[in-house]
Amino acid sequence: MSVISYILAAITVGGGLAAVLLKNMVHCALAVSLAFAGLALLFLDLDAQFAGFVQILVYVGAVAILVVFAILLTRSSETPKDGGVFSPTWLAGLVVAAAVFAVIGWAVLNSVGGLSYETAVPAVTVQQIGQELMGRYVLPLEIVALLLTVATIGAVIVAMHEKEDAK
Amino acid sequence: MTPLAGYLLVAALLFSIGLAGALTRRNAILVLIGIELMLNAANLNLIAFWRYGPHPEALTGMMFAIFSIAVAAAEAAVGLGLVISIHRHAQTADLDEMNRMKG
Numbered sequence: 001m002s003v004i005s006y007i008l009a010a011i012t013v014g015g016g017l018a019a020v021l022l023k024n025m026v027h028c029a030l031a032v033s034l035a036f037a038g039l040a041l042l043f044l045d046l047d048a049q050f051a052g053f054v055q056i057l058v059y060v061g062a063v064a065i066l067v068v069f070a071i072l073l074t075r076s077s078e079t080p081k082d083g084g085v086f087s088p089t090w091l092a093g094l095v096v097a098a099a100v101f102a103v104i105g106w107a108v109l110n111s112v113g114g115l116s117y118e119t120a121v122p123a124v125t126v127q128q129i130g131q132e133l134m135g136r137y138v139l140p141l142e143i144v145a146l147l148l149t150v151a152t153i154g155a156v157i158v159a160m161h162e163k164e165d166a167k
Numbered sequence: 168m169t170p171l172a173g174y175l176l177v178a179a180l181l182f183s184i185g186l187a188g189a190l191t192r193r194n195a196i197l198v199l200i201g202i203e204l205m206l207n208a209a210n211l212n213l214i215a216f217w218r219y220g221p222h223p224e225a226l227t228g229m230m231f232a233i234f235s236i237a238v239a240a241a242e243a244a245v246g247l248g249l250v251i252s253i254h255r256h257a258q259t260a261d262l263d264e265m266n267r268m269k270g
Contacts, residue, residue, distance in 0.1 A: 005170075009177040016181050016204050020188035025196065032200050035181075039207050046174070046218045051232050055210075058236050063203065063243045070196050070247040074254040086191050087263060093190025101183035108175040109168075122223035129233075132226050140230075144237045151241035155248035161255075 005045050012038030023085050025071045033064040047121050050129050174215035182208035195250045195260045199243065206239040 015035030019028045036059035043052035087093070133141050168176075185204030192198055210232045217228025254260050 005173065009173075013177065013180055013184065016184040016188075019200055019204070020184055020192070020197070025194065028197060028200065032204070035204065036207065039181075039211060042174075042177070042211060043214055046214050048214045048218065048229055048232070051210075051214055051229055051236075054233055054236055055207075058240050059203075059207070063240060066243055066247050067196060067200060070250055073251050074196065074260040085193060085197075087193045090191040094187055096190060097183045097187035100186055101179055104179035104182070105176060108172055108179060122218070124224070124226065124229070129226065129229065132230065137230055137234075140234055144234055147241055148237065151245050155244040158245070159248035159251045 002045075005042070008038055008041045008045055011035075012042060026068070029064060029067045029071055032067065033060055036060050036064065047124075050124075050126055169219075171215055171219040175212060178208040178211040178215065181205075181211065193261050193263055195253070195262050195265075196247070198262065199246045199250065202246075203239065203243060206235065206242075210235055210239075 012035050015031050015033075015038055018031035019035060022028050022031060036055065040052045040055035040060065043049075043055055182205050185201040185208060188201030188204065189198045190201075192201065213228045213232040213235065217223055217226075217232070220228065250260060253265065257265060259265070
């Protein structure tokens, strides 16, 4: 990893940490946008240009806006009066997360040595990706299109204002 | 440490942060943010394995990551819609107060 990878990794991890730890929900949304942007830059650093730009469009552009709207619509930017922002069983959750990190880190450090091919930069163009999407991956692409349609309609119906509740 | 191991460790750290957020926060939206962080960490793994794998020209890891991003976007839309709907019903987004399945 080069110096710039370390800087990008620090930005991403710092954004994630801030998103989990901050008290104000709007600050959390901004921090998670920073983490998403850092991940997009990490993708660019890994020579996956298309995935990086998709990450910026989908996450920084759409998901972050959705999160901000949900926060403002549920008025959860106000900090709760009792007991803070963490659940009473936060210690158990922290222990589980630390244990998961320990196991994954141990597995990575002990197994990955034989797998790192120091290959040249893969010359992948957007045209190749498009041809793969329209050729070998056309069925998954159609299924994803259907899934996105269903999810859009489902989200609108679930969040729609019901008339009988308005009275 | 090889570059692949470095990226995998960053992804593991991000996954653990997301898991800690999903397990410890009280607000449902923050739990969804934690889940998004975990999904993003998995995407970073896919891209790193694609870049340092034996056949990057086959594009499998990249395709998996792109489809994963699409599915995660659908999940975020439905999840946040559910949170808004539950908030309208129960007047709270606090998971500790959502202890009944019947409204």
